[in-house]
Amino acid sequence: MTGYNLRGMWTLYRHEMARAIRTSGQSIVAPVLTTALYFVVFGTAIGSRMATVGTVDYGAFIVPGLIMMSVLTQSISNASLAIYFPKFTGTVYEILSAPLGYGEALVAYVGAAATKSVIIGLIILATAFFFVDLHIVHPVAMLGFLVLTAVTFSLMGFIIGVWAGNFEQLGFVPMLVVTPLTFLGGAFYAVDMLPEPWRTVTLFNPVVYLISGFRWAFFGQGDVPVLLSLGMTGLFMVAAIAAIAWIFRTGYRIKP
Amino acid sequence: MTNILSVQGLHKTYKSGVVALHPTDLDVRKGEIFALLGPNGAGKTTLISLICGLVMPSGGHVAVGGQDHVKRFRDARRLIGLVPQEMNVDIFTTPMRAVRLTRGLFGKKPDDAYLEQLLRDLSLWDKRDARLIELSGGMKRRVLIAKALSHEPEVLFLDEPTAGVDVELRRDMWKLVHRLRERGVTIILTTHYIEEAEEMADRVGVINKGRLLLVDDKDALMARMGKRQLIVTLQSPLAALPASLDRPGLALGGEGTTLTYSFDSHAGDTGIADLMRALQAEGIAFSDLDARRSSLEDIFVDLVAEDRSRAA
Numbered sequence: 001m002t003g004y005n006l007r008g009m010w011t012l013y014r015h016e017m018a019r020a021i022r023t024s025g026q027s028i029v030a031p032v033l034t035t036a037l038y039f040v041v042f043g044t045a046i047g048s049r050m051a052t053v054g055t056v057d058y059g060a061f062i063v064p065g066l067i068m069m070s071v072l073t074q075s076i077s078n079a080s081l082a083i084y085f086p087k088f089t090g091t092v093y094e095i096l097s098a099p100l101g102y103g104e105a106l107v108a109y110v111g112a113a114a115t116k117s118v119i120i121g122l123i124i125l126a127t128a129f130f131f132v133d134l135h136i137v138h139p140v141a142m143l144g145f146l147v148l149t150a151v152t153f154s155l156m157g158f159i160i161g162v163w164a165g166n167f168e169q170l171g172f173v174p175m176l177v178v179t180p181l182t183f184l185g186g187a188f189y190a191v192d193m194l195p196e197p198w199r200t201v202t203l204f205n206p207v208v209y210l211i212s213g214f215r216w217a218f219f220g221q222g223d224v225p226v227l228l229s230l231g232m233t234g235l236f237m238v239a240a241i242a243a244i245a246w247i248f249r250t251g252y253r254i255k256p
Numbered sequence: 257m258t259n260i261l262s263v264q265g266l267h268k269t270y271k272s273g274v275v276a277l278h279p280t281d282l283d284v285r286k287g288e289i290f291a292l293l294g295p296n297g298a299g300k301t302t303l304i305s306l307i308c309g310l311v312m313p314s315g316g317h318v319a320v321g322g323q324d325h326v327k328r329f330r331d332a333r334r335l336i337g338l339v340p341q342e343m344n345v346d347i348f349t350t351p352m353r354a355v356r357l358t359r360g361l362f363g364k365k366p367d368d369a370y371l372e373q374l375l376r377d378l379s380l381w382d383k384r385d386a387r388l389i390e391l392s393g394g395m396k397r398r399v400l401i402a403k404a405l406s407h408e409p410e411v412l413f414l415d416e417p418t419a420g421v422d423v424e425l426r427r428d429m430w431k432l433v434h435r436l437r438e439r440g441v442t443i444i445l446t447t448h449y450i451e452e453a454e455e456m457a458d459r460v461g462v463i464n465k466g467r468l469l470l471v472d473d474k475d476a477l478m479a480r481m482g483k484r485q486l487i488v489t490l491q492s493p494l495a496a497l498p499a500s501l502d503r504p505g506l507a508l509g510g511e512g513t514t515l516t517y518s519f520d521s522h523a524g525d526t527g528i529a530d531l532m533r534a535l536q537a538e539g540i541a542f543s544d545l546d547a548r549r550s551s552l553e554d555i556f557v558d559l560v561a562e563d564r565s566r567a568a
Contacts, residue, residue: 005330011360019348090344094403097308097338098361099330251312256270 009104012095016082016112027116028123031070035124038066039131042188053190056219059132063125064215065187068149071121072182072207075150076174079113079157084164087254096255102248110158114150121146134218141226142217148233149210155240162253181207186215191223206236260286260335260411260442261307266316268302276302277466279316284411284444284459289437291457291474292446299466300446301341304413308338320411334362337409339400341416341446347389351380351399354388355406362407371406377432378402394425401432412436414445418452430456454478462559469559479520486528488515488535489544498538503527515542521549 020027043059050058086092095105128134136142164170185207191199202208203224213229216222222229247254261284268277277299284290292300305311307318309329318325320332346354355371375381378398388396404412414433418426433443433456447453453460454474461471470477493512505518505527519526535542 003330005363007363007365008361011357015357015360018353086346089346090340090342091346093308093310093338093340093344094358094361096310097333097336098358099333099363100361101330255310255312 004101005099005104008098008100009108012100012105012108013112016109017115020078020112020116028120031074031120032123032127035066035070035127036131038062039128043131053193054219054221057132060134060219061190061215062188063128063132063134064218065182065185065211066128067121067124067146068185068207068211068214069182069187070124071117071146071150072153072178072210073174074117074120075113075153076157076160076178078116079110079154080161080164080170080174082109082113083158083161084170087161092254106158106244106248110151110154113154113157114147117150117154118146121150136218137220138217142214145210145214145217145229145233148230148237149214152233152237152240155237155244159240159243159247162247165253178207181205182211186211186223206232209233258286259283260321261444262317262319263303263307264317266303266306266318267314268306268311269314275466277306280468282461282468282471284442287437287440287442288458289433289443289445289456291453291460292444292463293448293450293453293460294446294463295448298448298463300463301415302466303463303468304338304415304444304446308336308413309333330363334407335410337404337407337412339397339404339412339414339417341419343393343396343400345388345396345399348387350385350387351375351391351402352384354399355402358403359406364407370408374402374405377435379428393420394422397421397425401429405436409441411442411444414443416446416448418447418449464559479523483518484521484526484547484549486517486519486531487544487546487548488517488542489513489546490515491541491543494540500538501531501534503531506531 039059039062042062046058052058053061083092086095160170160173164172184202185205186202191202191208191212194202209224209229209232212222212224213226213233214222216226216229246252261282263280263282265279265281266277267275267279269275280303282303292303294300302311306313307320307325309325318332321335323331323335325332349357352371352375355374356366359366359371372381375384378401380395380398380402383391383395388399391399401414401417414429417429421429433445436443445452445456457474459471460474460477462469462477489510490513494508495512497506497508501515507516508514509516517528517531519528
């Protein structure tokens, strides 16, 4: 029988999730604590002097950005570690020799990484309700953006995990690229609060579109039109899938 | 007998230009124990890795159980269990979780009774819930074997199964191999010990510098390879071999002080007793006797030389 090895895919997904559950203390407490600190510093201390952005209370305004920031970093670190660790220990031989298609392995790894970061995103959202008054205008779209972003950045994390040759490189991209892009992507401010030319420069930052779309789902307004956000997110996803297809075709750093 | 594994023109050249495997043809029969014999760096692991999907082939075809290993890789790989040479284990998992994972990855339904028997057979049952980081090297290797067998493969690859393994595990491994063979499992193992190939295999392939030099039945090969030499150090030098000593395989050397007798250790009559009697009859006294087996290295030198002369 040919067909797909769905049982294999499901096994790998569950294996990845089980590892997260065994270490759920660290994987949940850390992002929740970090976010709570952001709320205290930005929302309460600074926000009390900022009043509102547009019509939205500043404390509430930063919630989508904070969630996005965690989801981006969690997605990347979950997915990159998930593939880097087997490469590092050599256990990747098991995945490569299993009757598992590339697509199946990818769905399992990326699916598990994205699931974890969506859960963390939702926990942070729940935490936010303790600090600020929130009303979500488009809850379904909010969930949609959350999942889409988690999947897209898990795909990117997968690429980083395949590319990384050591633990330093594994931390390099999230530290030096993702965190700055997120900070400068409008997590704590609206893009139109920036002076030119920074406002235009910012539009080259992919994270702007993610946060803007997510913020639209919360408050009904974003920095850019929601369809543009959706289109750009889709574009990143397609680009990541294309890169991974190339990795699998050439065996780049997985299969010599 | 049908072939469970068929390799045609398989070769691998790395990007660096290193040729790890020259175009290779190999057929392995269903149910046999096949030993791939060669020194370190000969290409044994490369050949196995190419077949199992760990390395991208530069060309050639592989079929496992008649299924092409690229076009129908799921069907081909389902039949294969692989025990890698390196201790590639997730040290944070447990033996039970490890075998369940592999079985699932290979698309097999859970079967706790089978897995229990497997872990018992490998003396891992008592440690089934211990983290691998707490287990000894030998135990970790047992876990690797258990994983490879967790999905009931029809072909088992053992890459250097006894390298750096203690006597007990080596004995268990050989017992296991014979038990698996009785169940009809085909076993392909790599080794650089002639003794191991001799002990375990039905057929042997000799590989060196990325070339499969020959494949033959073990007995035929051992007869050819298993030459032994008896070296007799004489008390006083001889000018020439006496006529009564003249026989095939005997040569006088070391300026008349040593007699070297090459014989086939697998023959019914090695001719040693006869030689000893002849020496006594001639009244030739000797001070030392030394027997040595042609080493793997000698054999490779011979085979490679043969290979070259054939190519020339």
